[in-house]
Amino acid sequence: MVKIKPFEVEQWMDRLETTPGVLNIAETCAASISIDDLMHMCEDKNAPGPLSLSTKLTYGAIRGSETLRRRAAALFDRASDAAPLEADNVLITQGAIAANFLVLYTLVGPGDHVICVYPTYQQLYAVPESLGASVSLWKLKRENGHVPDVGELEGLVEANTKMIIINNPNNPTGSTIPKSVLKEIVAFAKARNIIVFSDEVYSPLYHSLPPDQDAPPSVLALGYEKTVATGSMSKAFALAGIRTGWIASRDPAIIDALAAARDYTTISVSQLDDQVASYALSEPVLGPLLARNRQLAQANLGMLSAFVERHAGVCSWVTPTAGTTALVQFKRGGVPVDDASFVLDVLDKTKVLFMPASPCFGHGKDFKGFVRIGYVCETEVLVDALVKLEGYIDDYLT
Template structure:
């Protein structure tokens, strides 16, 4: 029987996110929008709505509609010398299904996987459950949580099958710059190693240093054995349609993923496919991204002001992309017990954070750290910060 570790982030969220009156500042999606709000972002008054109600609800296009796959391919082709063909995209039920299918298709007993850390637990625990050996490529705060490519020489093995990265990173909100991505790809290409890049928070590169361009997709560097996964949840505020994708320039990888997918979901909902295609259309996508980028910038500034005000009790690496931040809380200089802190904060104020020490660090790393999702509705963050400030003053200073 396959033995898989408890998914700590999801178990914690499931346990507490429905607390009555909760101010959810742990959610990692850009503040969700309705279909009605989505249609209001459309800049073409003649464009049809997101749903064709006359269509019969069959299984639909098994790998995803041509329209949706084309829009996803265009999204992933930004700054690429070679556009990605639409046929190189497979639509899945969220990025979480896409990632699972990649691991299920490509790794097993006797294989070795290198995965950045910290990151979403799925990206290393699924490979372990399938019998692969996993080495964690530890990111350092003093390096801005950017992977140190020189460390790959000591991590790689003769049986290394996969290098897994996450750009932008969850939970740190850090970006792997184009130059570093290129080095990772070159390292893997020289050794015939496949790269899986979870790009679910892309293209929310909203606060990069002046002069630093947003990195392209990992598919843009000329190494066929690269895979990008993404979804409509984080950057596009549509978690409720449960739609994601797997894309690669390697047809054999796509064939393996498609074959595995036949045993799981067969296809995605035709309704979800239509809504996603509408959201990623040229008439809607620019406005949708502008909305989410503006929300992230506005809220990040608010949280930065809060961190600066209570710098004796809080410290962080200021994120430059995505929707999440990793923040350490201290009481008179000593890191708090992050899970105890989060539960006490929730009980007394209804403000919800995610304990990073217990959910990302297995109880030993990231002591006192919490993950904050700052791309919620601004009024929610503002209310949460008022209550958090009162808590900090009463309990940590």
């Protein structure tokens, strides 16, 4: 029997996010939108709507409609050094969480070794462990802006290393791996015939990069065939409710293997979800949708940055540059708080919810005092939450 560790961040969220009156700044999606919202955003008022009510609801296209796969493929061509990605290089899945699981379930097994950035979404290292692989954690450092140090790979790689797993933008830190570092990672892997798997679920929400830094490309854009990337409509596109994601690879054999393995699970995604996702990624809608989410992220990050600066004696961070999440450390009397107890106490006293990093993103006390805040929620929710959190700091931390 496969033994898998509890998925801590999801279990914490499931237990607490329905607390009556909660101010949820634990949510990691850009503030959700409706189909009506999408239709109002559309710049072509003559474009057909997102749903065909006359379509018979069969299983539909097993790998996803050609339209959705083509539009998802185009997302990976940003700043590409390679030929455009084709629709056949994309497999549509039930969200990125299913995409990630399918990649790991299909490509990793007993006797394999995996290198995974850390901290990151627990799924990315817990699932390989459950499948019998050994995992080395590639630890991100605050002093390096949470950008992985490629020089450390030589000390982590083993003769049986099958895969290097990265997450760009990173959850929970909100950091960005720049193109120069991505190219070094790919070159290292290519020289050793190692798969590079990039969870890009928060891409392309690169909203606060330094003026001299461009948004990095997808790992698929760097010309190495044995690269795999996942994404979804949930985070950067604010449509978690349609449960639609994708896997893309330049290696047709990888896509075929993933499709064959998926026959045992979901077969296909809902035709309705496929249609809504296709509409959201269409040219008249995609630009306004991403602009809305980038503007929301920038405005809310400014508020959170001002909060952290005002309370520099109590909290600190590495300022996020992308995505929707921030990793913030809180201290009391110069000593990091017990983040799990702190989260529960803040929720009890203020109804403000965020996630503790030690149980959700760390082993033991790796992230003592750190919490993950999802700041790309509705602005009024963030404003109310920060006011209440300020009161808590005044009463209990200073």
